Amino acid sequence: xxxxxxxxxxxxxxxxxxxxxxxxxxxxxxxxxxxxxxxxxxxxxxxxxxxxxxxxxxxxxxxxxxxxxxxxxxxxxxxxxxxxxxxxxxxxxxxxxxxxxxxxxxxxxxxxxx
Amino acid sequence: xxxxxxxxxxxxxxxxxxxxxxxxxxxxxxxxxxxxxxxxxxxxxxxxxxxxxxxxxxxxxxxxxxxxxxxxxxxxxxxxxxxxxxxxxxxxxxxxxxxxxxxxxxxxxxxxxx
Numbered sequence: 001x002x003x004x005x006x007x008x009x010x011x012x013x014x015x016x017x018x019x020x021x022x023x024x025x026x027x028x029x030x031x032x033x034x035x036x037x038x039x040x041x042x043x044x045x046x047x048x049x050x051x052x053x054x055x056x057x058x059x060x061x062x063x064x065x066x067x068x069x070x071x072x073x074x075x076x077x078x079x080x081x082x083x084x085x086x087x088x089x090x091x092x093x094x095x096x097x098x099x100x101x102x103x104x105x106x107x108x109x110x111x112x113x114x
Numbered sequence: 115x116x117x118x119x120x121x122x123x124x125x126x127x128x129x130x131x132x133x134x135x136x137x138x139x140x141x142x143x144x145x146x147x148x149x150x151x152x153x154x155x156x157x158x159x160x161x162x163x164x165x166x167x168x169x170x171x172x173x174x175x176x177x178x179x180x181x182x183x184x185x186x187x188x189x190x191x192x193x194x195x196x197x198x199x200x201x202x203x204x205x206x207x208x209x210x211x212x213x214x215x216x217x218x219x220x221x222x223x224x225x226x227x228x
Contacts, residue, residue: 004157033215043203043218056213091158097212100146100165105158 002026004106006092012112013082021077021109025094032075033103034059034067038088046090049075050097082113116141118204120219127194128227135189135222137178137204145206147171147180147187148216152201161189161202196226 005024013019025032034046048056049069060066064083069075079086089110093103121136139145149161149171162171167182178189187204204219 031212031214035216035218042220043205043216045215045217048213048215050212056215059215093158093216095214099212099214100163100207101214102160102163103214103216105150107157 006106006109010110018080021090023075023092029094030097031095033093035091036088084113087113116217118219120204123222126225130193133191133194137187145208148205149189150203194226199226
């Protein structure tokens with residue numbers, strides 16, 4: 001596609017439910033990143049994919065968070081047993097997988113846990 | 115670990131005023147430095163970057179110089195416009211191969227009055 005696409009754009013869920021957030025990167029981009037933007041913490045790195053593998057998962061805050069990428073394209077971030085502190089904007093970015101190249105960001109998914 | 119510190123905001127300026135947004139960093143090795151901007155209702159986008167010491171990044175009238183001796187990457191613009199109102203993020207990558215994960219500052223909101 002023309003840009004990084006994320007869905008849904010907004011998600012409201014009840015505490016304790018599982019949610020899935022989707023990212024469709026720019027076609028041909030081998031690297032994919034998930035970030036979280038929250039009022040208290042700013043923008044935090046969550047996980048990096050190169051192709052379908054995730055060599056850097058160091059930013060995932062707990063084992064309730066997981067992500068996968070299939071076909072070297074679409075990625076899904078799953079949050080199990082959501083908590084109120086998970087409320088944030090989840091951003092996806094992609095690039096061509098070469099050091100120092102520009103990352104292109106999606107519009108994000110605003111997750112609200114009530 | 116890597117970190118980025120930005121000056122506290124928000125900042126409000128009149129149109130045509132001079133802008134400086136301070137950014138300092140801590141990183142191992144020789145990071146690449148970036149300014150990203152988030153306009154109202156839009157996703158994050160790259161404003162400018164510099165990949166080595168003394169490089170100057172520039173775009174849309176904004177400039178920032180990579181100063182290794184002071185570990186700084188301050189953003190400047192000589193004459194701001196109302197359309198520059200946005201949130202500005204300083205960021206770095208530590209050049210660890212193809213993993214270009216970004217470490218962000220907390221961001222600063224700029225409002226420009228007509």
